[in-house]
Amino acid sequence: MLGYLIRRVLAAVPVMGVVALFVFLLLRLTPGDPAAILAGDNATPERLERIRASLGLNEPLVVQFITWVGKLLHGDLGTSLISNLPVMKMIGQRVEPSISIALSTIILAVIVAVPLGVIAAWKHGTWIDRFVMGLSVLGFSVPVFVVGYVLIEVFAIDLRWVPVQGFKSISTGFGAFFERIILPTCALSFIYIALIARMTRAAMLDVLGEDYVRTARAKGINEVAVMMRHALRNAAVPVITVIGTGFALLISGVVVTESVFNIPGIGRLTVDAVLARDYPVIQAMILLTSLIYVVVNLLIDVAYTLLDPRIRY
Amino acid sequence: MTNPILDINNLVVSVGKKPGGPKIIDGISVQVHQGETLCLVGESGSGKSVTSLTTMGLLPKGTLVPTSGSVKLVGEEILTATDRRLRQLRATQMAMIFQEPMTALNPVVHVGRQIDEVLRAHTDLDARTRKKRILDMMEQVRLPQVERIFASYPHRLSGGQRQRIMIAMALVLEPKLLIADEPTTALDVTTQKQILTLIRDLQRDHGTAVLFITHDMGVVAEIADRVAVMRQGRLVETGTLDSILRNPTMEYTRNLLSAVPSLVPRAARPETKEPVVLEANELSKVYKERAFFGKGREVVAADKVTLTLRKGRTLGIVGESGSGKSTVARCIVRLIDPTSGGVRLAGREISDISRRLLQPHRQKIQIVFQDPYRSLNPRVTVGESIAEGPINYGVSHADAMKRARELLELVGLPADAVSRYPHQFSGGQRQRIAIARALALDPDVLVADEAVSALDVSVQAQVLELLHEIQKRLGIAILFITHDLRVAAQICDEVVVMQHGRVVEQGPAAEVLTHPQEAYTRALLEAAPGRGWDFANFRPVSEGVAASV
Numbered sequence: 025m026l027g028y029l030i031r032r033v034l035a036a037v038p039v040m041g042v043v044a045l046f047v048f049l050l051l052r053l054t055p056g057d058p059a060a061i062l063a064g065d066n067a068t069p070e071r072l073e074r075i076r077a078s079l080g081l082n083e084p085l086v087v088q089f090i091t092w093v094g095k096l097l098h099g100d101l102g103t104s105l106i107s108n109l110p111v112m113k114m115i116g117q118r119v120e121p122s123i124s125i126a127l128s129t130i131i132l133a134v135i136v137a138v139p140l141g142v143i144a145a146w147k148h149g150t151w152i153d154r155f156v157m158g159l160s161v162l163g164f165s166v167p168v169f170v171v172g173y174v175l176i177e178v179f180a181i182d183l184r185w186v187p188v189q190g191f192k193s194i195s196t197g198f199g200a201f202f203e204r205i206i207l208p209t210c211a212l213s214f215i216y217i218a219l220i221a222r223m224t225r226a227a228m229l230d231v232l233g234e235d236y237v238r239t240a241r242a243k244g245i246n247e248v249a250v251m252m253r254h255a256l257r258n259a260a261v262p263v264i265t266v267i268g269t270g271f272a273l274l275i276s277g278v279v280v281t282e283s284v285f286n287i288p289g290i291g292r293l294t295v296d297a298v299l300a301r302d303y304p305v306i307q308a309m310i311l312l313t314s315l316i317y318v319v320v321n322l323l324i325d326v327a328y329t330l331l332d333p334r335i336r337y
Numbered sequence: 338m339t340n341p342i343l344d345i346n347n348l349v350v351s352v353g354k355k356p357g358g359p360k361i362i363d364g365i366s367v368q369v370h371q372g373e374t375l376c377l378v379g380e381s382g383s384g385k386s387v388t389s390l391t392t393m394g395l396l397p398k399g400t401l402v403p404t405s406g407s408v409k410l411v412g413e414e415i416l417t418a419t420d421r422r423l424r425q426l427r428a429t430q431m432a433m434i435f436q437e438p439m440t441a442l443n444p445v446v447h448v449g450r451q452i453d454e455v456l457r458a459h460t461d462l463d464a465r466t467r468k469k470r471i472l473d474m475m476e477q478v479r480l481p482q483v484e485r486i487f488a489s490y491p492h493r494l495s496g497g498q499r500q501r502i503m504i505a506m507a508l509v510l511e512p513k514l515l516i517a518d519e520p521t522t523a524l525d526v527t528t529q530k531q532i533l534t535l536i537r538d539l540q541r542d543h544g545t546a547v548l549f550i551t552h553d554m555g556v557v558a559e560i561a562d563r564v565a566v567m568r569q570g571r572l573v574e575t576g577t578l579d580s581i582l583r584n585p586t587m588e589y590t591r592n593l594l595s596a597v598p599s600l601v602p603r604a605a606r607p608e609t610k611e612p613v614v615l616e617a618n619e620l621s622k623v624y625k626e627r628a629f630f631g632k633g634r635e636v637v638a639a640d641k642v643t644l645t646l647r648k649g650r651t652l653g654i655v656g657e658s659g660s661g662k663s664t665v666a667r668c669i670v671r672l673i674d675p676t677s678g679g680v681r682l683a684g685r686e687i688s689d690i691s692r693r694l695l696q697p698h699r700q701k702i703q704i705v706f707q708d709p710y711r712s713l714n715p716r717v718t719v720g721e722s723i724a725e726g727p728i729n730y731g732v733s734h735a736d737a738m739k740r741a742r743e744l745l746e747l748v749g750l751p752a753d754a755v756s757r758y759p760h761q762f763s764g765g766q767r768q769r770i771a772i773a774r775a776l777a778l779d780p781d782v783l784v785a786d787e788a789v790s791a792l793d794v795s796v797q798a799q800v801l802e803l804l805h806e807i808q809k810r811l812g813i814a815i816l817f818i819t820h821d822l823r824v825a826a827q828i829c830d831e832v833v834v835m836q837h838g839r840v841v842e843q844g845p846a847a848e849v850l851t852h853p854q855e856a857y858t859r860a861l862l863e864a865a866p867g868r869g870w871d872f873a874n875f876r877p878v879s880e881g882v883a884a885s886v
Contacts, residue, residue, distance in 0.1 A: 235437055236440065236442055236443040238395060239435065240454075242433045243454060243455045245458040249454070249458075257446075258443065258445055332444070333444070334444055
């Protein structure tokens with residue numbers, strides 16, 4: 025198992041290397057002078073020269089790449105062109121809200137969706153099944169900002185149970201953190217509940233047709249044990265895949281929700297950086313997102329081997 | 338006579354809840370007594386499995402519904418029992434083992450725990466007592482190293498071991514009734530023999546009533562006390578083993594028995610001096626498992642196999658699963674590339690030429706696969722499937738379709754079947770289509786890889802007859818791969834017996850199958866179920882020998 029883990033981590037290194045190369049070339053191979061791109065439209069010649077020197081643009085490409093990777097490994101992602109802050113620090117401030125929301129959303133979605141999917145598959149073809157599937161269509165089709173504003177209207181404005189917007193770090197107290205995170209979590213989890221419930225149902229329906237489920241029933245154990253012990257664990261692999269990729273998507277791609285609830289997450293940071301052509305930040309975000317996907321995929325693969333002893337490494 | 342353990346009386350099972358739906362089971366009445374084995378025999382679709390699932394209360398809810406009659410287990414009505422009561426009865430009073438030991442166990446749970454589940458659901462024993470009882474049961478089903486197997490996952494065990502686990506699971510609470518649904522069909526003959534003996538012995542020790550479902554008359558002859566023959570949801574006849582095998586009263590039973598191929602090889606055809614069309618010379622296939630780090634593993638699937646096939650002759654390759662017989666067939670057809678050795682097709686070496694150069698030779702050798710349900714593309718009409726090969730070799734579409742019609746008639750199907758799709762045909766018909774497809778290219782050699790193994794005996798007999806006919810008319814050479822010695826005895830001129838990738842014995846079928854020289858061949862023959870019976874002549878083999886002397 026440990027050997028497998030080490031091998032998998034090592035196998036991720038070339039992937040990250042290719043991503044780093046791509047990110048590096050992004051700036052170098054864009055038509056025109058990278059320094060001019062970085063400096064913006066109203067740059068003076070002195071400023072251009074300064075940027076060139078600081079990026080080492082006068083060196084050969086290979087040397088530039090090695091220096092750049094060297095800095096990267098020391099946590100130096102460059103400096104934002106807009107705010108003049110180190111990119112590392114900017115991302116550091118934004119990571120907590122994003123990860124908090126992604127985690128809480130996935131946890132809520134799994135808690136609600138997996139049982140829904142199991143019940144729908146168990147009661148396949150009945151009104152319960154149709155009801156769950158109906159909910160799931162609804163979850164897919166209502167845009168997240170609509171859900172978000174409706175939730176704000178009802179729970180923040182009419183009932184005044186929670187604040188309308190914003191984010192408080194968990195270090196300032198769990199209560200403040202929780203009451204601000206609950207609405208965006210609910211809004212976001214809608215679509216994930218729909219997705220995971222559907223996936224669970226489909227996987228369970230496949231497994232329920234298997235011979236070993238019939239064997240389990242022939243043993244005379246109760247239906248709950250048949251569902252949980254025999255069916256669900258075998259149905260887990262595709263469900264885990266969806267949960268994992270869903271989580272990775274959540275960290276980087278929740279711009280709309282962050283805007284609706286005014287949360288300073290990395291989704292908005294990315295969009296702002298793209299709009300402002302803040303290249304160092306964009307580069308860092310691509311690297312970070314890739315890293316998240318690589319790590320999540322690694323975790324998914326490890327989960328496979330834990331769930332299914334037949335998957336060998 | 339004592340009260341029966343299982344008493345099925347005038348049972349009707351229909352499709353759907355509404356009255357008037359098609360009847361899958363139509364008025365079945367059978368009884369099984371203590372210590373007795375009743376064999377429920379029938380071809381596919383006869384309703385034997387539905388009968389057993391009804392008894393266990395395991396019919397798919399809402400789709401198949403018992404509409405009348407009764408099923409009594411030790412006097413207690415099953416059809417009206419609550420779900421709760423049914424769960425209590427399962428494993429304690431009635432238990433079931435299934436056909437596919439490969440899929441009947443949960444792949445992600447240790448087998449010991451899967452047996453333990455039965456005890457936890459139905460008893461209050463503590464963990465240690467339970468484990469002791471399970472290990473004891475595992476020993477009773479003659480599993481080796483029970484402690485190790487207890488903590489193994491199913492995929493670590495062989496098919497025979499898994500079926501033993503299933504039997505241990507079924508019998509651990511000493512149920513009064515054991516339902517065995519084709520429990521040995523997926524196993525090799527030698528394993529099958531062991532499992533049948535095991536069921537017999539356990540039944541004797543525990544006095545269990547056994548309802549044994551099978552399609553195989555050989556197995557019936559080995560295990561049954563009484564036999565009930567089913568056909569299309571109806572009971573054809575019941576009787577003791579001897580009376581059914583010797584004096585079947587119904588036409589259908591007679592036909593069923595007559596269709597069982599005899600183990601006695603057919604009369605040998607005279608040796609021919611026809612040209613050799615296919616030669617394999619020291620053919621080997623080694624699978625290398627490459628590891629990311631460290632050393633890979635090597636599996637020798639075929640080890641220096643040499644064989645010769647002449648025009649108009651049939652060469653059988655027989656062996657159990659994993660013996661390498663299919664690997665050899667696939668190497669010869671070049672579906673996979675042999676690691677070493679040669680294959681000469683009509684005098685031309687084809688084992689090492691490139692795929693492109695192989696193209697013109699492909700049409701000379703064609704293959705028919707085992708599973709008629711999966712080897713035809715379901716979205717393509719039968720005619721197009723047959724015509725595809727010739728079209729690839731430059732025949733015009735119209736000519737190829739015309740040929741397809743002729744071929745369908747040759748294999749005994751109507752010519753207008755060309756425009757239909759595979760799902761509109763039965764298994765036997767599909768295998769005929771697969772044969773027509775293979776013949777479309779006028780091959781010199783037809784490779785039949787377990788081509789009749791998935792078919793019912795009566796259909797099997799017809800397809801074998803068809804192959805024989807075609808060989809007589811076209812002079813084609815057939816390489817026939819089978820695990821079934823009965824089939825081999827009826828169609829092969831020569832046989833090659835394989836084990837662990839090696840040829841153990843080869844020679845004329847009449848010679849090898851009656852006077853085997855090697856221990857393994859003898860073991861295979863001895864394990865063949867029902868070898869003591871000459872089914873087609875309704876008598877034991879010994880009486881037949883006596884009569885002919």
